[in-house]
Amino acid sequence: MNTPTGPAVPGSPGGPPDGSAAPGEPLLSVRGLKVHFPIRKGVLLQRVTGYVRAVDGVDLDVGRGMTYGLVGESGCGKSTLGKAVLRLVEPTAGTVRFNGVDVAGQSREGMRRLRRHMQMVFQDPLASLDPRQSVESVLSEPLRAHGFAGDRSRRVRELLDLVGLPAGAAARYPHEFSGGQRQRVGIARAIALNPELIIADEPVSALDVSIQAQIVNLLEDLQDQLGLTYVVVAHDLAVVRHVSDVIGVMYLGALVEEASSDELYAQPLHPYTIALMSAIPIPDPEVEERRRRILLTGDLPSPVDVPPGCRFHTRCPFRQPTRCADESPDLREMRPGRKVACHWAEEIAAGAIRAAASAHDPTATEVGTPSS
Amino acid sequence: MRPVNPASRGSLLEVEDLSVVFRQRGRADVRAVDGVSFSVSPGETVGLVGESGCGKSVTSLAIMGLLPKRGVRVEGGVSFDGTDLLSLPPDKLRLLRGRDLAIVFQDPMTSLNPVVPIGTQVTEVLTRHRGLSNGEAREEAADLLRRVGIPDPSRRLREYPHQLSGGMRQRALIAAALACRPRLLIADEPTTALDVTIQAQILELLKTLVAESGTALILITHDLGVVAGTCDTVHVMYGGRIVERAPRHELFAEPRHPYTGGLLASVPRLDQPRGVRLQPIEGSPRDVIPWARGCAFAPRCPNRVEECTPVAPELLGDRHGLRCVNPLRSDQPATKAVPR
Numbered sequence A: 001m002n003t004p005t006g007p008a009v010p011g012s013p014g015g016p017p018d019g020s021a022a023p024g025e026p027l028l029s030v031r032g033l034k035v036h037f038p039i040r041k042g043v044l045l046q047r048v049t050g051y052v053r054a055v056d057g058v059d060l061d062v063g064r065g066m067t068y069g070l071v072g073e074s075g076c077g078k079s080t081l082g083k084a085v086l087r088l089v090e091p092t093a094g095t096v097r098f099n100g101v102d103v104a105g106q107s108r109e110g111m112r113r114l115r116r117h118m119q120m121v122f123q124d125p126l127a128s129l130d131p132r133q134s135v136e137s138v139l140s141e142p143l144r145a146h147g148f149a150g151d152r153s154r155r156v157r158e159l160l161d162l163v164g165l166p167a168g169a170a171a172r173y174p175h176e177f178s179g180g181q182r183q184r185v186g187i188a189r190a191i192a193l194n195p196e197l198i199i200a201d202e203p204v205s206a207l208d209v210s211i212q213a214q215i216v217n218l219l220e221d222l223q224d225q226l227g228l229t230y231v232v233v234a235h236d237l238a239v240v241r242h243v244s245d246v247i248g249v250m251y252l253g254a255l256v257e258e259a260s261s262d263e264l265y266a267q268p269l270h271p272y273t274i275a276l277m278s279a280i281p282i283p284d285p286e287v288e289e290r291r292r293r294i295l296l297t298g299d300l301p302s303p304v305d306v307p308p309g310c311r312f313h314t315r316c317p318f319r320q321p322t323r324c325a326d327e328s329p330d331l332r333e334m335r336p337g338r339k340v341a342c343h344w345a346e347e348i349a350a351g352a353i354r355a356a357a358s359a360h361d362p363t364a365t366e367v368g369t370p371s372s
Numbered sequence B: 001m002r003p004v005n006p007a008s009r010g011s012l013l014e015v016e017d018l019s020v021v022f023r024q025r026g027r028a029d030v031r032a033v034d035g036v037s038f039s040v041s042p043g044e045t046v047g048l049v050g051e052s053g054c055g056k057s058v059t060s061l062a063i064m065g066l067l068p069k070r071g072v073r074v075e076g077g078v079s080f081d082g083t084d085l086l087s088l089p090p091d092k093l094r095l096l097r098g099r100d101l102a103i104v105f106q107d108p109m110t111s112l113n114p115v116v117p118i119g120t121q122v123t124e125v126l127t128r129h130r131g132l133s134n135g136e137a138r139e140e141a142a143d144l145l146r147r148v149g150i151p152d153p154s155r156r157l158r159e160y161p162h163q164l165s166g167g168m169r170q171r172a173l174i175a176a177a178l179a180c181r182p183r184l185l186i187a188d189e190p191t192t193a194l195d196v197t198i199q200a201q202i203l204e205l206l207k208t209l210v211a212e213s214g215t216a217l218i219l220i221t222h223d224l225g226v227v228a229g230t231c232d233t234v235h236v237m238y239g240g241r242i243v244e245r246a247p248r249h250e251l252f253a254e255p256r257h258p259y260t261g262g263l264l265a266s267v268p269r270l271d272q273p274r275g276v277r278l279q280p281i282e283g284s285p286r287d288v289i290p291w292a293r294g295c296a297f298a299p300r301c302p303n304r305v306e307e308c309t310p311v312a313p314e315l316l317g318d319r320h321g322l323r324c325v326n327p328l329r330s331d332q333p334a335t336k337a338v339p340r
Helices: A078-085 A108-115 A135-145 A152-162 A167-171 A179-191 A209-226 A237-243 A261-266 A271-279 A285-290 A345-349 B056-064 B090-096 B118-130 B134-147 B153-157 B166-178 B196-213 B224-230 B248-253 B258-266
Strands: A028-041 A047-062 A067-071 A093-098 A118-121 A197-201 A229-234 A246-251 A254-260 A332-335 A338-340 B013-024 B027-040 B045-049 B072-080 B101-104 B184-188 B216-221 B233-238 B241-247
Touching: A028 A078, A047 A078, A047 A246, A047 A254, A067 A078, A067 A237, A078 A093, A078 A118, A078 A197, A078 A229, A108 A118, A118 A179, A135 A152, A135 A167, A135 A179, A152 A167, A152 A179, A179 A209, A209 A229, A209 A237, A209 B258, A229 A237, A237 A246, A237 A261, A246 A261, A246 A271, A254 A261, A254 A271, A271 B196, A285 B224, A285 B248, B013 B056, B027 B045, B027 B056, B027 B072, B027 B216, B027 B233, B027 B241, B045 B056, B045 B196, B045 B224, B056 B072, B056 B101, B056 B184, B056 B216, B101 B166, B118 B134, B118 B153, B118 B166, B134 B153, B134 B166, B166 B196, B184 B196, B196 B216, B196 B224, B216 B224, B224 B248, B233 B248, B233 B258, B241 B248, B241 B258
Parallel strands: A067 A229, A067 A246, A118 A197, A197 A229, B045 B216, B045 B233, B101 B184, B184 B216
Antiparallel strands: A028 A047, A028 A093, A246 A254, A254 A338, A332 A338, B013 B027, B013 B072, B233 B241
16 A cells, blocks of 8 residues: 555546656645635625635645545535645635646646546545436446546446446446445546546545445555555544555644654644544543543634634643744644644653643633633 | 343333334334343443444434334333333323433434524423523523533523534533433433544533433443443444443453454554554445344354354343354454454
């Protein structure tokens, strides 16, 4: 799975202009990406009264054949970021380079051609499959649209085989499948045109626990077989850690930490990551009893009104009287391969600053006023 | 012969051989719950665990008497502090519900009335069951909201559900459920719709509640991680029946039913090394056979043997109950470490 060498861009018609991608350059490179949604008021004039800053300046690189995991809680902008990479929502600012090609600069037709190399797997397979389309029709549509030269029904059977569905599934309709099988159809559709990059938005969270593992394993197998590059967007850090090489943790539209999957687990550096990891239940009572849980105070602030200074300071159990409230921390490289956006990461890692909130005091959970 | 439930000493709620049958016109009846027995003592947390369709939520609705009368047949016994809830007339049951029995559902938006302020929904319980005046009830409600960690409670009482975040709403719902200091609280997937950091807050709140007031808690969930940190006794359900039952530590240290073991092996653990391939359970929860024709899990079971059909195994064992003819051996680890 960690093979850094994927297949070269197929030189088929409709391939991206094989641009300036130097060897060793990441397949996907995002710089300063912002997606702001305007909030309009008024009937006639539609004045813009503010912006939802869903994605607020994100830089990231995804190497060929790697899996980049994007985690965060609802409303942190992780799904919007995934869509902005494919230009399914239009970025407000910043650049996305795929295989050396500037995605934002593409014309409509250029974008259509580019998309065969970058595909998406959605969370809810029932909602993302047309109920009136048979699986055969679902899977042959992208082949038709992109002028696939070979035998389409043979390719459909090949795809079904790749995702572990029987050939007889082609004649059936989405409602005839279980959730796990439907997600297999969604994955088959995504790989139909041999893409290089797949963005999977919560690929397993709508499935029963016993089924989740089947889909996780399938995604891993396909990556090995087809040399795919993944961006996996999910809220479940245990799943993301399992599949990803590198993980980016998002909070309120920005990356607050980025590290290799193993290092992130071994030592989370950002206070939000520390709290997030401590909140994830582990199915082992012995471990659960030994763990120290860091409870966050209050709820996620609105992305319309992002707190000044560090965006996490209103809930941060490690908040300090200086810098946090008025100075916005950059995502900086603390040591090689470890990026963190916190002024006090070194002190927290060294144990010089400790979390303030008590884990067993329910009254400590108050919005915006961390007990100190 | 049904095995005697070991925890029935001093128990507050006893569920005996509970079955729920949904009748469908022109189709075979569906037995959603099929002979479920368990008990809960004051101050105890009991977990009902299973995937969608295993009957865990229908069990809780049957206990609360919240299933529709038409087209549904409820059999067996549910005894709350000596009172048989199933034969209780509706008005008597309504007196118990809200006062002694309370339930919190998964989705706080659908269980709160969207056009009624939060305050009214909490005080309603207090005026109705504890006979408080409106003023007293408001004070008490503000106090309850504060207890569940809602800041500025008197302002929140005037707000409507849509003005609160998901975590706040779930806390408001818990506050309403706690208003009359119920002796039994059923929490049906109380944190499934919430983010993990909020989930941690709510679970901590429930734990505090059980420890401080001796409330008996039934926690219904699909998440084994939630169970591991909260429940004293765990009942694992599959196809409407309990397939394994054990004290928490025992269940996780030595799962015996292949379904329990399979569930544990199929979820990635945050504290496990990467590169360990997950062991999924084959098939889907749809692939069940009726218990009348053998073990419902047999079609998906890695340990399947001939004896699994056509006679379904009984739930045997006092402390560690098990419904399986070929359980996992202790040298057959639930989480097999197969390098990728």
